[in-house]
Amino acid sequence: MSTSEDVRPLIPAPRTSPENDPPRAPVRRPRLLPALLVVALALAIAAAGLLVRAHQLGDTPATDNRALVDTAATAQVAGDVSSAVTRIFSYAPDSTAATREAARGLLAGRAARQYAELFGQVEKRAAEQQLTLTTHVVRVAVSRLTDTSARVLLFLDQVAERRGKPPTTAAAQLTVAAERRADRWQIVDITSR
CATH class of the missing domain: 1.20.5 (Single alpha-helices involved in coiled-coils or other helix-helix interfaces)
Structure with missing residues (x-):
């Protein structure tokens, strides 16, 4: 037999009402x-x-701007424009006709008109004063280059010699606009700085 201590009640303990339940933590829904x-x-x-x-x-x-990325095209336009400027701004009293003829092939548009006006006066003075002008491009920079147009900055030294007088050297700076026509660059505008 069993003792009273081993006896368990057969009736379950009364349940408490929900109002008497201890508070539960709120259910957290994932906010992920x-x-x-x-x-x-x-x-x-x-x-x-x-x-x-x-x-x-x-x-x-x-x-x-191809001048920033295409070294071959930049070198070509720099070379063509430098060569053209050297030719059109170098002359001797007996070779102004050759210089004028070279300018016809190297210049177009506004630059050709500007040059024609200026060079007419230069031809008269060159013959009267026996003036020889030699232009050297010291530095050249291509600031803008596309397939068909370029903007070039040139720094020049010009040496003027008159018969019987010592030569004088002057520095000059030009901004040149050029356009690609066929397979070469032609100067279409010249601005003195």
């Missing part, structure tokens, strides 16, 4: 999904912004 959506949206906006900025950078005039 909304947080992931916010992060994904932020990344998508940032990526779209980067794509727009990359497109803007790709469409700047600097990317069209």
